[in-house]
Amino acid sequence: MTIRFLIPALTLLFATPSLAQRTAEVGAVQFQNASQQSIAAQSLLPVDSDVKIGKLANGLTYYIRKNTEPSKRALLNLVVNVGSLMEDNNQLGLAHFTEHMAFNGTRDFPKNELINYLQQAGVKFGADVNASTSFNETIYKLPLPTDDLQVFEKSFSILANWAGLVTFDEDAIDRERGIILEEERSRGKNVAERVKQQALPLLLNDSHYAARLPIGTEQILKTFKPDVIKQFYKDWYRPNLQAVIAVGDFDPVQVEYLIKKNFSKLKNPKSERARVNYSIPPSLSTKVKVITDPEQTSTRFQMIVRHQGTPIKTAEDLRKSIARSLLNRMLGGRVAEWRQQENPPMLIGSIGYGNFLADIDAFTIAVTAKPGQLEQATKQILAINEQAIQFGFTETELQRAKTSLLNTIERQWKEKNKNNSSRYVNEYVAHFLKGTAIPGIDYEYNFIKQNLQYINIAELNALIVALNQTDNRIVIVEAPEKDKDLLPDEPMLLSWINTAGEGITPYQDNIVTTPLLRKIPLGGQVSLKKENPKTGVTELILTNGVKVILKPTPFKNDQIIINGYSYGGTSHAPDSIYSSASVAALFVNRSGIGDLSKGQLNKVLSGRSVNVSSAISEFTESVSGNSSPAELETAMQLIYLLFTQPRKDSIAWSSTISQHQASMANRALNPTQVFQDTVIAVLNNYNPRKTKNGLTDLRDASMDDAYQFYKDRFADASDFTFVLVGALDAAETIPLVEKYLGALPALHRKESYIDAGFRIPSGKIRKIIHKGIEDKSRVQLVYSGNYTYSAEANMQLEALKEVINYRILNRLRAQENGVYTPTVSVAYTNIPKAGYSITISFNCAPDNVRHLIDASIEEITNLKENGPTATELHKFKVAQQRMKEMQIESNVWWVYYLREQYMQRDVPDEELREIQLLDTVTIHSIQSAAKQYTGGENLIEFILMPESVD
Structure with a gap:
């Protein structure tokens, strides 16, 4: 149960112009002459015939x-x-x-x-x-x-x-x-x-x-x-x-x-109160506010221009929404390009138009600056906006935006019989509350295909000017209290805005003609193929040793999800280069790929349904991504290039390091971040690798060390396993797999991860952190210990978690009225060594901390002594079965399920094994699990207290 209070100007959200997502009626409106345009533009959009709308007598x-x-x-x-x-x-x-x-x-x-x-x-x-x-x-x-x-x-x-x-x-x-x-x-x-x-x-x-x-x-x-x-x-x-x-x-x-x-029997009151539709009145000037707070960690500038919004009801409303979406895409592209410059003064930036609140929309410019660089960041993002006002957009930008938008709506259209019910519900909520049209995806898709060509540069150039009015405008700066004396006053802020266009030259759209891959590799072949009819999985071994798992599914028409991994990760980095290794994959992904910088790569892939990136975690190196079936070859090419032609870009390195330094600069001001940093450090027994990367500024990191470590981790694909799930056709997929994954380098090193000895400390530990000015505390109770990893044991832990959750929710919320949303989570692994943890978390009043901790432990003790009730057991089993029935119809679940099974060297035989394991969960087994996993001496209490409390 929540309060929904979202003002997108504060967290800028841009939606695609899709209104409803489906309909059986195919329609399109073409504006061919002035009279036809006037009539067609004002006509109401049709209602999707697949939804029945009715009204009762009441x-x-x-x-x-x-x-x-x-x-x-x-x-x-x-x-x-x-x-x-x-x-x-x-x-x-x-x-x-x-x-x-x-x-x-x-x-x-x-x-x-x-x-x-x-x-x-x-x-x-x-x-x-x-x-x-x-x-x-x-x-x-x-x-x-x-x-x-x-x-x-x-x-x-x-x-x-x-x-x-x-x-x-x-x-x-x-x-x-x-x-x-x-x-x-x-x-x-x-x-x-x-x-x-x-x-x-x-x-x-x-x-x-x-x-x-x-x-x-x-x-x-x-x-x-x-x-x-x-x-x-x-x-x-x-x-x-x-x-x-x-x-x-x-x-x-x-x-x-x-x-x-x-x-039908529900009745309206005899004397009905009028339901007033309130709005937010416009202001006739620019209003400015500088806000500081002792716990604010970042410095942000926002300029918000409010506009009267209009629900999309007519063809003209829909066409205008498409134009605004194109504008957002082009502005977003320019901001992204700006962020790729060397050491930009900002961490995050955005410009665009979207819903504000009620019947009000807003054009918003927002930027989060690096410490001490508010003026530079503000002036630069304002300059991007002013450049568009003064000189407009280019035809090539518009074409990319149109391609991107058409690709988006085409993907939605292809999935029209695979969309989750929640998407339709959201549309109908908007139709009931605001009158927003619900024509259906067929109509929208055909409308966009027919009318996208009529939206031109002149219209968008006029739109950006119209959105940048000077009345009904709000300027807000948020910053740490400690920087108060360094912040601009209202006249200075307005001078930054008013002079943003000085010295600006037209935007140059550097067109990319370089191919993604200059030379197609020779590839390899499938040396072994095994099919599992129970799970529908095909397992391939290529001549270079790469293992490929294919799982065709019917869940989406236009989606393939890819994940490839091998053991190793930063566990292979010596302490001397650990900080460099920890950002190696992030740096390489920001550098681009092959002959293309990141900005050039973005332009090459603009409007295409494909995305691939690499990562290096503590124990693995991996690649992950997704694509449509039509772009699967592009995805394979990107994977090939991430292995064979990673790019080293000094600008990307400078940006990576400076952004990390900036994000960490004021971290110690935020109580939640200080608390979580402490939790992570204690749970890893203060191992430097678990504290250093998150809490230092990477001053000892080296671009060359990071690049060489990345190359080493991806120099040998012979121990990689790739999982592909989705709308696969084996006859089309296997040749692509052979051509690109079969061409990956193979050194046959047969390596694994290195156990660095990270362990949750044993014994009873209480860690109290005093941080924060509010009357608010946070508690985390962590039970942990050694573990015998197995599917059966995992199921017992999941059952124990849910029963504890029922108990804690009932006790702390319903009986004690002391918390809002307590949570219970479990973690279990056998990498690098089998272990488990059970965590109970909640926020509460500082005066209630000890009482609620004792109440939580009392519930655990009661569970160990008496076991769960039959009702609790039933609730867990039916919820688990329902959840699993949902999960197995998801590509995302399948790709990570198969990855985890192969990582644990537990090759799946049957997809419903977890449901079968529910039979092993009994009242006695949960009680035994409670005794085993919460009955030892290992309990850590983390308590966040306000600074004012001793």
């Missing part, structure tokens, strides 16, 4: 669509067109509180029966079933299986109970007060929240939004009377402000019947 809207990805699953949403903006002055925070109460008791599901029922059906609280509240809407999400008819039918009763039958038990209200205050502590008591609170008056222009932040006020949350929240629910949770969205693998006729059966 005004409730419903959307129903059959979709089989994932199979035997459905995603149901209850959308309430009400958020915090509808609160009265004595109800601040109660829209969000209402959302919480929907899970704390309804007419048909008293107290916590709803969560218990869903968990027994394999639906996880938080991870699956969830809800969110924003300014304008509240959304309840319920993913569930459709092959259990009783659960599926009852799910519509659950939605209806949320919609109009919440009971608001007074004891439950009082318990939930503490949980919501802990949510505010967990999410809000940090530097990001403090900075946001200073920026909001400008961003929201002192509008109604500024007075109705979804979290509300602590005073009201602590003291409101139950009748106040009941009145909010009575006023606003009504059918004519609600929609039910159902997408999944089901019978639409049955779903429509269930919606009518469960929702």
Whole structure:
């Protein structure tokens, strides 16, 4: 259960122009003359015929669509067109509180029966079933299986109970007060929240939004009377402000019947309150704010120009959105090119247009500067924008952007029968709340193909000028408090903006004609081929020793995922060059490949569905990437070049080192980063390799050492295993594998990783870190020890984790009301030596730290003494089976499953082995696991306390 409060200007997000993703009707609009253009431009876009939209007599809207990805699953949403903006002055925070109460008791599901029922059906609280509240809407999400008819039918009763039958038990209200205050502590008591609170008056222009932040006020949350929240629910949770969205693998006729059966009896109040649509009024000038905070680690500049947004409803709206997407792509390309210069003054930069909030859009320029280089970074990113204003774009830039956009929409079109139900649900939510059109992917694809040619340079040059208005503009600088005296004042900031265009010359688009690969290698052959009919896996051994695992799948039409690895990694780097080795792959990837710099490579690959990179971790060197089937040969060429022609670029080296230094400069100011650095150091027994790379500035790193180490790690492919999963055709794939992977160098070194002795320290350890100015603590409890690695043992650990999670969530949240979202995680490995860890983590009030730690340990002790309940065992088994059913329909899961199996030298025989292993999990086995894995002397307590607490 979350508060959704996103202002993309603060974290710039650019979406592709795709509205809906599918339709059965193919349509296109061509503007051929002025009269036709006027008529066609104003016509409403069609509605995808694959979705059924209806309305009940009480005004409730419903959307129903059959979709089989994932199979035997459905995603149901209850959308309430009400958020915090509808609160009265004595109800601040109660829209969000209402959302919480929907899970704390309804007419048909008293107290916590709803969560218990869903968990027994394999639906996880938080991870699956969830809800969110924003300014304008509240959304309840319920993913569930459709092959259990009783659960599926009852799910519509659950939605209806949320919609109009919440009971608001007074004891439950009082318990939930503490949980919501802990949510505010967990999410809000940090530097990001403090900075946001200073920026909001400008961003929201002192509008109604500024007075109705979804979290509300602590005073009201602590003291409101139950009748106040009941009145909010009575006023606003009504059918004519609600929609039910159902997408999944089901019978639409049955779903429509269930919606009518469960929702038709809900009634609107006799005296309805008006639902006001609030906006953010424009300002007539530029407003400036410089914000500092003692825990701020970076220095950022943002210039935000607000514009009135328009939902995409007509053909002209769609065409304009395409133009804006092209603009974003071209500006993004220029910023990326700028970042590749030698030692740029920035860490991150972006320019583009996107949604801001409500009905407002924004054109935003943002840059995170290196320490002491705010002026240079600001002036340079403003200059990129001004260069486009003064001189416009080039035809070659526009052509690349069009190719990229067309490639994006074509990929979506090819996957139209493989898209996840969540994509459709999101479209229908936007249609209900904002009226955004849902024409479907066929219409959009054909529309773009037909009309992309009519968007020209002149239009985009005019667009960039129009977006850069000087009124309704906000300028914000965020910086560490310690740098306050060095920051510009308002006149200086405005002078940087006003003089950004001085001395600018037109952009030169250096066209790349160099081929990716000058000479095709001779390649090798398959020397051994084995097929496993149980898993559908084909295993190839090439003449150079390279092993290739092929797994064709039907899950995506246009996706192939690639991962190749061998043992070795930085474990082979002597201490004298370890810092160089740790950044070797990052440096080489930033250098480009073969004859092409990184910028040139980006242009060569622009608009193509392919991406490949290399990596070096502690125990492995690897390559990973993805491509469409049409670009598989390009992916193979990139892999070949990463092995045989890695590039050494001094500019890339300088940039890598300077960016690392800049990112580490103020790290010690942030409590969370200090805490996590301490956790990592202690868990690795203060081994220098686990502290040095993260906490120093790489001053002793050498470009030559890094390059030579990279070359050594990729000099021998004979021990590499490559896993390819997706839309593979063996007859087409094997010749490409032979040609490129078969040509990789082979020294037959037969090496492995080196065990450097990193171990979690034994015994009982308590590490308290005093850092931070907020009344907030963080706790991590880590159990660890030696381990006998096996699939059976791994399954027992997973079961133990889930049962501990049930216990900790119930105890710390539901009973103690002391935390918001505790988490339990496990890790287990046999590389370099078998070991495990179980970690319990939570945020809380400093005064509650000891009590909640003791409560957690008490739950562990109880589990060891009495074992889990039959209900807990059932919840784990059904959730695990449901999760596995979902995973095995994913290319991503298969590529990493196969990689891990081969890495552990446990070649898979059957894909459903993990489900079969569920039979080994019993009440007794979980109790035994609890005794074995939490019963020893190894327990580390990490505690983050504010500086003010002794």
